[in-house]
Amino acid sequence: WATSAHTHQNFLQCLILRSENSSSISEVIYTPTNSSYSSVLQFSLQNPRFSTPATPKPLVIVTPTHVSHIQAAINCSQTHGMQIGVRSGGHDYEGLSYVSDVPFVIIDLINLRSISVDAENGTAWVQAGATIGEVYYRIAEKSRTLGFTAGLCTTIGVGGHFSGGGYGTLTRKYGLAADNIIDAQLIDVKGRILDRESMGEDLFWAIRGGGGASFGIIVAWKIKLVPVPSTVTVFTVNRNLEQNATKLVHRWQYVAAKLHEDLFILVQLTSVNSSQEGKRTIQASFNSLYLGGIDKLLSLMQQSFPELGLMREDCIEKSWIESTLYFAGFPSDESLNVLLNRTPLIRAPFKAKSDYVQEPIPELGFEGIWKIFSQKEAETALMILTPYGGRMSEISESATPFPHRAGNIYKIQQLVYWEEEETVASERHISWIRRLYGYMAPYVSKSPRGAYVNSRDLDIGTNGKGNTSYRRARIWGNKYFKSNFDRLVHVKTIVDPANFFKNEQSIPPFSSGW
Template sequence: MTCLKASMLPFLLCLLVSFSWIIPAHPREDFLKCLSLHFEDSAAMSNVVHTPYNSSYSSILQFSIRNLRFNSSELKPLVIVTPTNASHIQAAILCSQRHNLQIRIRSGGHDFEGLSYMAAVPFVIIDLISLRAVNVDATNRTAWVQAGATLGELYYSISEKSRTLAFPAGSCPTIGVGGHFSGGGHGTMVRKFGLASDNVIDAHLIDSKGRILDRASMGEDLFWAIRGGGGQSFGVVVAWKISLVEVPSTVTMFSVSRTLEQNATKLLHRWQYVANTLPEDIVIDVLVTRVNSSQEGNTTIQATFFSLFLGEVDQLLPVMQGSFPELGLVKDDCFEMSWIESVFYTGGFTSNASLDVLLNRTPRSIPRFKAKSDYVKEPLPEIAFEGIWERFFEEDIEVPALILIPYGGKMDEISESSTPFPHRAGNLYVLVSSVSWSEESKEASRRHVAWIRRLYSYLTTYVSNNPREAYVNYRDLDLGINNLTGTTSYKQASIWGRKYFKNNFERLVRVKTEVDPTNFFRNEQSIPSLSSW
C-alpha cells in the first residue's frame, strides 16, 4: 500500500499541472489568440469576432433574443463569432475545445429556454446570422438553405422562382431554419406533407473534429439524428438541402372566432373529433385566448379556428359543411389567395404588404413567456376545458393562451422511427400552453411561470402518459436537465429524453456516442454521450 501511495505522487502532480493548463486564467484571451492563428488578418477577424469590449457585441447579442424573460440574463458569452464561411466555424470549434469552452449555436434565437445564447459555464456563441443564402432549383424542386436563414427568407426565395412551389414549415417568418429543422418543424401543411425535417434530403454539417460532412460522408445514422433530434448535439449544420412541394395556384384561408357566449367550449370539444380526420389538404389550428367581453368590465374566452386549405373555396365549403357544420363556416369567412400570400396571412401582415417584409428578421413583438407542450390522444371532455378557463380567468396573469395543432393525414403515415420525431399515428393534436407578460420584475416572472406549471399539472389526467410526450422545438427545462459539468447518465437524461423522443432516444444516444464521444456539443438538454452500455 505504501508503494502504491508513493507511485501515485508523480501522477497527482502531473494531474494538477495538466488541469492548470486545461483551465486557463484568461480563457477569452487564449481563445482569441487561438482564433487569430486561423484568420488571414486582423481586419477579417474583427468582422466576425465580437467581445464585450467591442461596440458590436451588445447589439449582436440582443438582436436575436426572442424571449425577453432572458434579456437581462448575466449568463453572457465570452465571445460571439458570426462566421461568414465554414472555416470560421471550424476555427471556433477547435479553439473552444482547446481552451475548455462550450459553444452555443444560434440560428434565429427562438429557443424557448434561451439555450442558443445563454449558459451557466464559460461559453462562445456561434451566431449563424451571416450564413443565410438560399438557392432554389425550381426545375428539380429542391433548395439549399443555409442554417442562418429565416423561414421568411426561405419562403421569399421560393416565391421568386415559382408560385406553385412551397415548403411545409412554420408560420413565423423570423424563425431560423437551423433550429426549426433540427427539431422537426411543423406548420400549416403538416397534415399534407409532414414536418420540415421529413422533407430534408441532404445537409452539410461540421462535426467535433472540424470535418465538413454531407449525407454520404456522415452516414445514414447521423443524417437520421439531425432531422428531428434537436440542435446542439451532433455538430453545426451549416446548410440543409430540402425537397420542395407542389401546391395549387389558389389556396383558401379562414379565421373564425367564437367566445364562450357563442358556444366556444362545445365547438372546441367537437373540433377534437374532426380536425385530424379531415382530408389532408385541410389544417384547422385553434388559438384560445382571454379577451374583453361585450359586457363592460368583464372578460371571456375566445377560440379562433384558423385554417389553410390547399384548394379553392368552392371545394372547401362542402367538406366543412359535411364534417364540421357546427362551426357555421360561410363563403364570406374565406379568402382565396396564393400560397405565398397565405404566409402573409398567417404571419399577421396586411394583404397589401410588400413581399420584402418576409426578409425582416425582427419580430413585430418580443414577449416574456413560458410555454409547455403536450400530446392529446383522446378528446378532452368539456369539463376539462372549463377547468382551463377557470385558470385563464385568474386576475394576476397577463396573457394566457392555448394553441391546438391537429395531426392525422401524412403524420399518421410516417413511422415513429423514420426520424427522431416520434409523435405520429395515435395523436389527435399537439397542445401548446403558454403565458406571456410585460412586467419586468422577477416576481412577475416567478408568478407567471408558477401559473403555467399549475396548468400543466392540471392537464396531467387528459394528455399522453408513460411517457408524457413533449415536442423538442417547444423546449421546456422543467422536464429535466443534464449536469452542467461532468457526465450525465443515460438514466438521468432519459427523464426528459423519452418525453421528446420516446424509444428513439436510445438510438440518438448511440449515434451521439459514436460521432461525439467527448460530448463537446452539449447543453442542458442535448443528447448525452456514453462511453459504454
C-alpha cells in the same frame, strides 16, 4: 474572472491563428469591449426572459462569414475549454442558443443565410442562418406553385427549427420540415465538413428531429420543395362561450385529425376583453388553411364540420405565399418583403410548454381549462391546438427522431407572456403555466408524457451541471423522443464521444455513465 479573461484572450489568439483568413475572422469577432457586442447579442434573442442583467453573457460572439470560421471556433473552443452555443434564429424557448452557466462562446450564423432554389428539380439549399420567412420568399420568387412545410412565425431560424421537426399549416399534407430534408452540410467535432454521404445515414437521421446542438454545427440543409396550388383559402372564425365555444372545440377534436389532408384547422384558446368594463371571456379562434378555392372548402366543411357554421364571407382566397403572412399575423395589406425582416412581431418574455392529446378531452375538462384561463395571469396566455393526422400518421415513429405520429390527434402548446419591465411577474406567470400543465395531466399522453423538442421546456428535466448521465437525460429524452432516444445516444457516442457539443438538454454519449 481572472481565469476566464485569460482563457478568453488565448481563445481569441487561437481563432486568429487557426483561421485560414485571419483578417476576415477578426471582423466577425465580438467581445464585451466591442461597441457592437450588445446589439449583436440582442439582435436574434427572441425571449427577453434571458436578457436581464443577471443572465450570463458569452465571452465571445463569432458571426462566421465562412465555414473556416466555424471550424476555427470549434477547434479553439475545445483547446481552451469553452462551451459553444450555436444560434441560427435565436427562437429557442429556453435561450439555450445564447445562454450558459459556464464560460461560453456564441457562434451566431446570421451571416450564413444564402438560399438557392432549384425550381425545376423542386429542391433548395438553405444555409442554417436563414429564417423560414426568407425561405418562403425565395421559393415564391421562383415559383407560385411550390412551397415548403415549416412553421408559422416567419422569423424562426432554419438551423434550430429543422433540427427539431418544424410543423405548420402544411404538416397534415406533407409532414414536418425535418421529413423533407434530403441532404445537409454539417461540421463535426473534428472540424470536418460532412454531407449526407460522408456523415452516414445514422447521423443524417439524428439531425432531422433530434434537436440542434448535440451532433455538430449544421451549415446548410437541402430541402425537397412541396407542390401548392396557385389558389389557397384561409379563414379565422372566432367563437366565445356564449357562441358555443366549448361544444365546438370539443367537436373539433373528433374531426380535425380526420379531415381531408388539404384542410388544416388549428384552434387558439385565449381569454379576451369582452366589454368596456374589462369583463373577460374565453375565445376559441378556428384558424384554417385549405389547399384549394372557396367553393370546395365550403362543401368540405359542410360535410365534416358543419357545426362551425363557416360562411363564404369568412373565407379569403390567396396565393400560398400570401397565406404565410396571414398565419404569421401580418396585416392583409403588408408587402411580401416583410418575410425578409428578421425582427419578430412580438418580443416579450414568455414561458411555454407542450403536450400531445390521444383521446378527446371531455367538455368538463375544457370547463376546468376555462377556469384557469380566467385567472389574472391568463390575460396574456394562449393555448394552441394543432391537428395531426394525414401525412403525420403515415410516417413511422422511428423514421426520424421525432416520434409523435399516428395515435396523436393534436398537439397542445401552452404559452404565457408578460411585460418586460415586470420582473416579479415572471414568477407569477411561470407558476400559472405550471398549474395549467399540472391540470392537463389526466387529458394528455402518458408514459411518457410527450413533449416537442422545439417547444423546449427545461421543467421536464435537464442534464444538470457537470457530468451528464444517461439515466438523468433519459427523463427528458423519453418525453421528446420516446424510444428514439436510445438511438440518438448511440449516434452521439460515435460522433462526439467526449460530449463537446452540449447544453442542458443535449443528447449525452453512453460514456457519460449510467
